[in-house]
Amino acid sequence: MTATTAESGFFVALNRGRGAFLRFAAYLGAMVGIAAMAKFGAGAYEENAFLYQILSMKGLMWGGTGALAGCGLAVVASTLKPSLLDAKSARNFVPWLDGFVLMVVLAAIWALFEPAQSQISYDNQSNLFAGRVIMAMNVVFIFSAVSYIAYLFAPDSFIGRVATWSAYAGVYLGGSALLLRWHESYLFDLDIGHAPVSNLYEVFILLFCITAAIYLALEKRYQAKAMGAFVMTLVSAGVFFGVWLDSVGQADIKPLVPALQSYWMKIHVPMNFVGYGSFAVACGAGMAYLFRYRLESKGGTSKMLAIFPSLDQLDQLAYKAVAIGFPAFTLATILGAAWAAEAWGGYWSWDPKETWALIVWLIYGSYLHARVSHGWHGKALAWWAVAGFLVTVFCFLGVNMYLSGLHSYGHLS
Amino acid sequence: MTPEAFMANMPRMQSFPSFFKYIWQRLGSMSLAIILLVVLAIASVIGTVLLQNQGQADYLQQFGPLWYWVFRSLGLFDMYHTWWFLTILGFLMLSLSACLWRNVPKMLKDMRSRKATVTDKALKHFQYSNRWQLDGVSDVAAIQAAFQKRLQGWEFRTAEEGDRHSIRADKGRWNKWGYILVHSAILVILVGGWMGAHFGFRGNMAVPEGSADNEISFLQGTQTGHKTMPFMVRCNSFFIDFYPTGAPKEFRSNLTIIDGGKEVLTSDIIVNEPLYYKGVRIYQASFGDGGSDIVLKLFHMDGSEAITTASTQVYKSWTDKDTGIVLKITDFKPYNVENLADPGQAKKFQDLGPAVEYEMRGPGLKPVKIKSFMNPFVDLNGVNHGSFMMISLTGDDADYKPVALGLDLTHPVEWKLFHAFMKHLSALSGKQSKQANLEAFRAAMNDVFGEGERPKGFQEMAMRTLQAVNMLPQLPWPILPVLSDFTQHYYTGLQLARDPGMNVVWIGSALLVFGLCIMFYMPHRKLWLIVQPKDGGMTVTLAGMVNRNHLVFNKDFHDLFTKLGDDFAGLSS
Ligand code: HEM
Numbered sequence: 003m004t005a006t007t008a009e010s011g012f013f014v015a016l017n018r019g020r021g022a023f024l025r026f027a028a029y030l031g032a033m034v035g036i037a038a039m040a041k042f043g044a045g046a047y048e049e050n051a052f053l054y055q056i057l058s059m060k061g062l063m064w065g066g067t068g069a070l071a072g073c074g075l076a077v078v079a080s081t082l083k084p085s086l087l088d089a090k091s092a093r094n095f096v097p098w099l100d101g102f103v104l105m106v107v108l109a110a111i112w113a114l115f116e117p118a119q120s121q122i123s124y125d126n127q128s129n130l131f132a133g134r135v136i137m138a139m140n141v142v143f144i145f146s147a148v149s150y151i152a153y154l155f156a157p158d159s160f161i162g163r164v165a166t167w168s169a170y171a172g173v174y175l176g177g178s179a180l181l182l183r184w185h186e187s188y189l190f191d192l193d194i195g196h197a198p199v200s201n202l203y204e205v206f207i208l209l210f211c212i213t214a215a216i217y218l219a220l221e222k223r224y225q226a227k228a229m230g231a232f233v234m235t236l237v238s239a240g241v242f243f244g245v246w247l248d249s250v251g252q253a254d255i256k257p258l259v260p261a262l263q264s265y266w267m268k269i270h271v272p273m274n275f276v277g278y279g280s281f282a283v284a285c286g287a288g289m290a291y292l293f294r295y296r297l298e299s300k301g302g303t304s305k306m307l308a309i310f311p312s313l314d315q316l317d318q319l320a321y322k323a324v325a326i327g328f329p330a331f332t333l334a335t336i337l338g339a340a341w342a343a344e345a346w347g348g349y350w351s352w353d354p355k356e357t358w359a360l361i362v363w364l365i366y367g368s369y370l371h372a373r374v375s376h377g378w379h380g381k382a383l384a385w386w387a388v389a390g391f392l393v394t395v396f397c398f399l400g401v402n403m404y405l406s407g408l409h410s411y412g413h414l415s
Numbered sequence: 416m417t418p419e420a421f422m423a424n425m426p427r428m429q430s431f432p433s434f435f436k437y438i439w440q441r442l443g444s445m446s447l448a449i450i451l452l453v454v455l456a457i458a459s460v461i462g463t464v465l466l467q468n469q470g471q472a473d474y475l476q477q478f479g480p481l482w483y484w485v486f487r488s489l490g491l492f493d494m495y496h497t498w499w500f501l502t503i504l505g506f507l508m509l510s511l512s513a514c515l516w517r518n519v520p521k522m523l524k525d526m527r528s529r530k531a532t533v534t535d536k537a538l539k540h541f542q543y544s545n546r547w548q549l550d551g552v553s554d555v556a557a558i559q560a561a562f563q564k565r566l567q568g569w570e571f572r573t574a575e576e577g578d579r580h581s582i583r584a585d586k587g588r589w590n591k592w593g594y595i596l597v598h599s600a601i602l603v604i605l606v607g608g609w610m611g612a613h614f615g616f617r618g619n620m621a622v623p624e625g626s627a628d629n630e631i632s633f634l635q636g637t638q639t640g641h642k643t644m645p646f647m648v649r650c651n652s653f654f655i656d657f658y659p660t661g662a663p664k665e666f667r668s669n670l671t672i673i674d675g676g677k678e679v680l681t682s683d684i685i686v687n688e689p690l691y692y693k694g695v696r697i698y699q700a701s702f703g704d705g706g707s708d709i710v711l712k713l714f715h716m717d718g719s720e721a722i723t724t725a726s727t728q729v730y731k732s733w734t735d736k737d738t739g740i741v742l743k744i745t746d747f748k749p750y751n752v753e754n755l756a757d758p759g760q761a762k763k764f765q766d767l768g769p770a771v772e773y774e775m776r777g778p779g780l781k782p783v784k785i786k787s788f789m790n791p792f793v794d795l796n797g798v799n800h801g802s803f804m805m806i807s808l809t810g811d812d813a814d815y816k817p818v819a820l821g822l823d824l825t826h827p828v829e830w831k832l833f834h835a836f837m838k839h840l841s842a843l844s845g846k847q848s849k850q851a852n853l854e855a856f857r858a859a860m861n862d863v864f865g866e867g868e869r870p871k872g873f874q875e876m877a878m879r880t881l882q883a884v885n886m887l888p889q890l891p892w893p894i895l896p897v898l899s900d901f902t903q904h905y906y907t908g909l910q911l912a913r914d915p916g917m918n919v920v921w922i923g924s925a926l927l928v929f930g931l932c933i934m935f936y937m938p939h940r941k942l943w944l945i946v947q948p949k950d951g952g953m954t955v956t957l958a959g960m961v962n963r964n965h966l967v968f969n970k971d972f973h974d975l976f977t978k979l980g981d982d983f984a985g986l987s988s
Binding site: 264336344 | 446663687910965
């Protein structure tokens, strides 16, 4: 792992300094503007038409005003305190937000390929275009995993680049497919429309994209390419599960039950999956650690060892991923509690899903403490990261499949 | 820890205070924290695997007497309220307090004191340190300026020790506040939860349309508790809205709060949008039938052609005086959306209309459960297949089987036609040719509609009557009760809750998230630049320390070292 990343001058300029800072402020302003529209705008928030509220003239006005205000504030603030221009948060977040804008553009392009309105029927959703984009995403993610594994055995920079670029492609395909699905849900009937985070199939795609994106961010910053073989293999396993879900008819867009018709869902669910995704990456780092540990103890092939991050670095990477996931998961759980308080009258009911979220949280909490306290070292912690992810998987899959409760939206029927 | 090691670690217990101090130290130790978190996680699993708060009889049947007794005495059926689970939580609070008590003063002191100097001995132990030998540079101020320019937004402190000039730079100096906030936030949340459990309540109330209630009921361990609210809630009306697929889209109740005999507030509530009155939140939780008025037509099967009516209500029983049959009405639904497509085909949802559900008992009859639909079954091609029912011989909902009665009983004339047909058929006395049957049907038609007169769609009617002839005589019941009219009343299922600890929990939650962000994303970074003249030039040492996130710091430290090297090289030329 070398200290600096060689990047072309244009991207460097784009993603730091004034440009990044102002853009970051504009994005934040636009988000605040949209939130303000949902809260205070005429007609306020409408579950059944929120996407079009954002995309309408009204949304443009609110979002645009917010963006301009954000930019203005940023100019003032950065004149008063120039050191703000180096703010890490702007530099770290701006590429993500840019990427999101790109996804929106992609989704808009895909929307051109949608079948004619007369061809669209709720009963047979197989001709919708998002399904095809998702299929492409599946293929690309699996291809990426294979390339990452190939890279381990043939550490050739071309293979490595192919692996990375296909992972990026997968993220953009998946993200834009989800956005397109949001649009598609309105095509049947405005009443049915809702954000694409309402069933297991949709959140799975979200999970792949978030996991891959978090991994790619770490890869870019810390040159940890060997870890990709593990993370993307996890993603591919998920892809197979998603394909199976599709094959048993769980991929259809279905209307929302009353309990889920809330703006809380749009915040709570994605935030949760930021947590899950980071834990998946931590698991990948843990597996890489254990793999390297085995290689070392067997005096394994030096070529592979040469491209692997060191044990200490892998340990740090796992920690880094948990450090992203733990606060996100904490916030998501609190948001869930707030939603429950509003919808059901109690912020905590010991419902199985809630309880398992608590269990996951406790497991990673104890992981963090174990790191600080003496006596627990690399290998044990790597196992902890792997086991923690198994618990996480049970929390978001097993609970839906085996235990009953309020979160039955994910039930496999 | 092995027992021996444990004993070795124990201080000699000469006095109670030293024992107490020992316990206090153990309580605030990190290993106890880890153990507590893991134990809490494992304990929580039990409550999700064993369904909580079910009927005791169900548990007994599921586990058998021995395990039932074991589980019950451990309180596993209402696990999260058992003394032992609460004790673990109590321990967690104690442990948190102990560890805050021990660490906070130290941390506050550390955050305030920033020693600029570092001894050479200490320098050896730094994980990050590197040095330059600068020849031909003597300007300490320029070196310091270059250092400070590279570290925008850092705080600096300098010290002079003989010829040794030290500059200390700090960033994220308040990082330990993250620790303090996170750990006190957990305490705050637990206190908030305790306040809610002790001073709050949460229970259910079912209010039929048009009536009012002020009592909630809730589970209290294995029993049901009751509580009276200081106001009445009246349900004026209840609506359900459906998606085209038949899935419910919205439940809405119009409620009026009556306080001290006066109507103080009228408002709609839906799921996710509760009503707030006098510290109590009122939520839309469920709904059901609130005693709808039901009119059944009883078709007497004794050949008398008689049709009588029974007017009753859901949840009531109705006894037929002639036959002794008792109908217990259990439920009514105005919409019954079913998938009519064949298995494997694309789904076709259709509303089959209103249906009433009742249990029928009578002398010499096996009790059955029946769902009787008001409308005849019209298939997707528009063909009327006559009235129908769902019948469960076991009384279990899973055993419902659709039964086509043949006749469309919404038209009394078909009931007449059926009897006329039966009469003519029996006149045939055993002759069973197709021709004879047709002849009998024609005669029946003439009887009912007049010579040669045929109503529209009589072919379908013929099919239905044939079906009825095969079907109806098989039914063992003296009467056939069919839903004929209704006036629907819903009840709305409300949940009423008050939680004075809730805001405390939200404050704790905010502190927790805020603290976590400080803790993880604003690590305390310390850098020292130590400048010391040597051999006509300067030895400059850069040393660094960080309390977490070494990956980034490592990278940044080396970046800084490279860049400063260039800066310093510029100074000497
Ligand atoms: C539910 C309970 C708790 C939660 C969620 C929690 C959370 C955390 C987190 C996230 C960290 C940061 C770890 C890191 O540096 O990566 C931490 C550190 C720490 N925790 Fe806890 N903790 C809890 C209970 C406790 C208890 C009971 C103790 C006392 C024994 C304790 C003592 C500590 C200590 C000493 C540190 C290290 C602080 C430092 O040096 O920065 N924690 N805790």
